[in-house]
Amino acid sequence: MKKILILILSFLIAFLSLCGCNGQSEGEVGKLVIKIHQSGTGSGWAERLAAGFMEENEGVTVVIKEESGLTASLNTILQNNVNLADMYFVLESPLHTYAAKGWLEPLDDLFASEVENGITYQEKIDPSYLEYFRSTNASGTHFYGIPHTSGVSGIYYNSVLYEEKAYLGRDTNGKAILPETVDDLFMLCSRVLQDPVNSDLLPNGDFNTANDIKPFVFSTTWLYWDFLIRTWVVQQVGIDAYNNFHKYENAEIFKEDTDVSKAKLKALKVFEDLIIKNPANYIAGSQSKGYIDAQLDFVQGHALMIPCGAWLENEMRSNAPEGFVAKAMPTPYIDGALKDNNGDYIRYNYTSAGAYGIIPKNATNKELAKKFALYVARDASLKEIFKENSIPHSIKIIDKQISGLTPTQASIWEIYNNSQNIFNASENPLYKFNKVKFWAVGVPYGSMITSGKTAEEVIASDYTYAKNQWAVWEYELGL
């Protein structure tokens, strides 16, 4: 009897302990706690803005915490509903699932609020990107995400070396000419290989080119090649066709004879010619490297170019040798790229935007968090963010005048503000809930370089896979 009593009481204490696991927030009223995923975006921007925000709002305290792995743990944090911060900024992750589970605060009032000069929050977001933050679930259709970083993604190059060598000649101002077309890019690669930089003179008079600079270095973060390939696709079909593809109406959009599939094939062919068939064009073992190793190779001057994003400068600040300058290059135009009425190529920029912020439904200071989001959306704040981390924000800056930029930032600013920016967003739940993607099977570059999968096979397998899985995906989402 006593044993049974002990057991019952033990269970009772155990269950009572569980009662402590109800929704709790880390924040106190008036103390805004913001957690940021530790990445190239950094948290310096938030620290800066927090200081201004506190000055403007007396009695308010803002606490910024940077955490590694926050994106991966956000699901658990929101599910546990314990020690919630008031705001989280994370990388691309299942925003719409969190919304469907009822963990997020709807932000329609924030989107309708005025930021400054009569312009609302919603008006400051690219219409093609707005859908990224809207979700339909049991509680209706609402905005749930706070726009965060956008970007200039594509080729970054060692500008000091490039200016010194002027591989493709100089313009009338004496500046080294950048490759305008993909053909120019191939020419640039061959000239880099013909013009040794780090070669040692061997005793027999030959040059040992083993340690010489290579045109490219890249990493197993294959997504970085996608920045280039997708831009080449959009250059051929235009941004409307690209956005149309993102409606994901049915599996037939992956069929080999559609315009987008043909454009994909041509872009992949360029990748084959540039990288797979020409191992001399990249540092040996690039397919073994992590992205930090590849970026280190780049800033250490082992390669002229790297496929990367605007976070490069911020991420590599402590590793770059003195005098090293990286710049973003407008993506060279592929054969068949669209031109405007004046016969000039239309310039596109792949933003790689996807990071976002959220306010948990059970956060303590939800209204204060929204107020901070409005503060961040001001032109002056957005400029400060850019100066801090070199990454353009996905909220538009109305007054584009800016000063005091580094050479890297200046190149990013120029491209971002003088291109048609590509955002990935779709109304289709299949896309929002991560069932169907631009590459149905997955980003293909790793398979192409490692297993010898051809461009044609990539396109064909994407179609077959999408056709086989489409009904499954719809069933899984309850469509």
Added chain:
Amino acid sequence: MENKESKTVVKKKKINITTRIFIICMLALPVLNFLVFWVYTNIDTIFLAFQRFDVFTGKYKSAGLHNFRELFKAFRNIPTRQMTYAVKNSITNMLWNTFVSLPIALVCTYVFFRKIPGYNVFRIIFFLPAIISSVVLTIAYKFSFDTSFGIVNSIIKKVGLGYLLPQEGWFGTPSRAWFMILLYGSWSGVGYNVLLLSGSMSRIPAEVLESARIDGIGMFRELVFIIIPMIFSTITTMLVLFLSNVFSYFLTPMLLTGGNPDYGTYTIAYVITDLVKQDQLNKAAAYGVFFSVIGVPFVLGFKMLLEKLVTSTEY
């Protein structure tokens, strides 16, 4: 006198209540732990395996065997071959541990046990990886083999064998990358294995070994015919651990290669971890249930077989 007795009874009762409260409190924590992390998690996982998440209602709905059908489809998924690699890698890891890592650990332990000259140096070399954080260790290991900065490549080039270096890097093909992961496993795991084995070896009665040495036994025969049979219960435990690793090993490939190249370094547990990361909890649960159903009887059966085959030595 009577008063004294009644006082003792009261005191006894008081002690009993205090003891009972103490026992209850001490039991509560493990019970709670068991309820939350075992009972609830496993029951929930089984339910999840037969459900799907309806995004419009925000609720889980019955999906029958759908998630299991998707699992079997994944084995036939030609475009990525992720599951094929995962199963193959998980099994080769177990075989590698059994036939390579374990013998290395046995020899090392024996060297320390016999105090062969220089054993202290080896002890530090082998134990060092066991006390360093696995994240730091994997970064250091990967960096050592980097094609541009790696010390291993530099040494190989310096001794004039640069032509032997793989063009695509040490982690550039699925098979080589997996071999590098196995190698890392042996290097980083040897300290832990030695720790387990040396505890067991140190308990062997000195007189048994002394009498064998008086009979003129050599080191090889001492290890194979006396020590190994006497510590076989520990070896059995290790073998069972290696076997259960088939279903739980994922951290090293995740940190070293992230499943690259071309899904070639995935393991069963890593596929499940990845599904959780992609918020495909129902599929992850179905994979977990399926491999548990296969794994549990397999591991238990293997343990029983070993226990039957080898009689444990009492000493």
